Amino acid sequence: EDVLVSGVAYDRDQAKITLTRVPDRPGLAARLFSPIAQQGIVVDMIIQNVGLDGSTDLTFTVPRADTDKALEIASEVSREVGAGAARSEGDITKVSVVGLGMRNHAGVAAQVFETLGREGINIQMISTSEIKVSVVIDAKYTELAVRVLHDKLVGDGGATT
Amino acid sequence: EDVLVSGVAYDRDQAKITLTRVPDRPGLAARLFSPIAQQGIVVDMIIQNVGLDGSTDLTFTVPRADTDKALEIASEVSREVGAGAARSEGDITKVSVVGLGMRNHAGVAAQVFETLGREGINIQMISTSEIKVSVVIDAKYTELAVRVLHDKLVGDGGATT
Numbered sequence: 001e002d003v004l005v006s007g008v009a010y011d012r013d014q015a016k017i018t019l020t021r022v023p024d025r026p027g028l029a030a031r032l033f034s035p036i037a038q039q040g041i042v043v044d045m046i047i048q049n050v051g052l053d054g055s056t057d058l059t060f061t062v063p064r065a066d067t068d069k070a071l072e073i074a075s076e077v078s079r080e081v082g083a084g085a086a087r088s089e090g091d092i093t094k095v096s097v098v099g100l101g102m103r104n105h106a107g108v109a110a111q112v113f114e115t116l117g118r119e120g121i122n123i124q125m126i127s128t129s130e131i132k133v134s135v136v137i138d139a140k141y142t143e144l145a146v147r148v149l150h151d152k153l154v155g156d157g158g159a160t161t
Numbered sequence: 162e163d164v165l166v167s168g169v170a171y172d173r174d175q176a177k178i179t180l181t182r183v184p185d186r187p188g189l190a191a192r193l194f195s196p197i198a199q200q201g202i203v204v205d206m207i208i209q210n211v212g213l214d215g216s217t218d219l220t221f222t223v224p225r226a227d228t229d230k231a232l233e234i235a236s237e238v239s240r241e242v243g244a245g246a247a248r249s250e251g252d253i254t255k256v257s258v259v260g261l262g263m264r265n266h267a268g269v270a271a272q273v274f275e276t277l278g279r280e281g282i283n284i285q286m287i288s289t290s291e292i293k294v295s296v297v298i299d300a301k302y303t304e305l306a307v308r309v310l311h312d313k314l315v316g317d318g319g320a321t322t
């Protein structure tokens with residue numbers, strides 16, 4: 001079944017906060033996100049990959065205006081749980097390709113990665129769902145990334161919403 | 162605005178494949194997912210967090226029946242690009258909480274993490290979108306996780322679809 005790519009979206013108003021070397025045991029993710037939620041900070045992406053040596057990294061994105069507040073909480077939690085330093089970066093853009101049709105989800109993802117790779121755009125983070133492939137890249141490549149992805153995936157026959 | 166949690170879903174038919182220490186430069190994600198897509202392997206989650214020392218880990222999930230095929234490709238790519246060993250694990254379950262309403266997304270995520278943490282369930286991976294919080298846990302906790310999340314988030318007033 002063909003995948004219908006319905007569009008390329010991007011969000012430049014995001015900053016990422018990474019808490020490194022979070023002990024990989026129950027309850028740790030809650031230690032970070034309970035205060036984040038209590039402070040009313042809006043979170044978009046949360047990404048955590050598997051831990052390999054008893055610890056793992058936790059990254060989440062917030063509106064850039066909330067960077068300092070989020071970093072302060074992450075740094076405090078880091079001290080409390082013995083994690084590594086928390087760090088933030090605001091010069092990022094989240095680019096998402098929305099598609100319909102599960103069977104070729106891997107195909108859409110592969111095309112997203114190939115298209116960006118061909119332009120020399122490094123993919124900092126990847127998070128996918130059944131209908132969406134999202135990547136985080138350096139904000140300076142925003143226009144280029146959106147254009148080449150649109151041309152490749154939407155421009156040659158895909159539908160636009 | 163309140164978040165309406167519409168349900169808790171789970172998928173036990175997933176295996177994760179992790180390619181460790183992938184060089185964090187343009188084109189590498191494509192090197193893995195092009196052959197994966199070409200072999201017709203259905204991919205659900207793709208998770209990659211930020212690289213911190215020039216490399217990062219790439220994890221993706223496939224139906225358990227495709228574990229060997231996916232691991233073979235990942236191992237081959239690993240050799241070609243100088244990444245670390247590829248590994249797989251099938252005893253996992255992806256649990257997703259679907260909610261509507263962005264403002265309290267962090268609140269839903271925090272509640273998911275707290276609820277699982279309280280039961281001693283370790284969260285191996287996290288991937289979120291605007292409407293969904295997905296975690297990967299050990300498959301042996303499937304029934305417990307779904308029950309406690311449902312009771313906490315859907316049982317006390319949330320809507321079920």
Ligand SMILES: C[C@@H](O)[C@H](N)C(=O)O
Pocket residue numbers: 022023024025026027028029030048056274278282283284285
């Ligand atoms: C790292 C963090 O996610 C931890 N594994 C937890 O379950 O809370």
Ligand SMILES: C[C@@H](O)[C@H](N)C(=O)O
Pocket residue numbers: 113117121122123124183184185186187188189190191209217
């Ligand atoms: C690790 C991998 O995602 C790499 N950064 C790339 O852009 O392909």
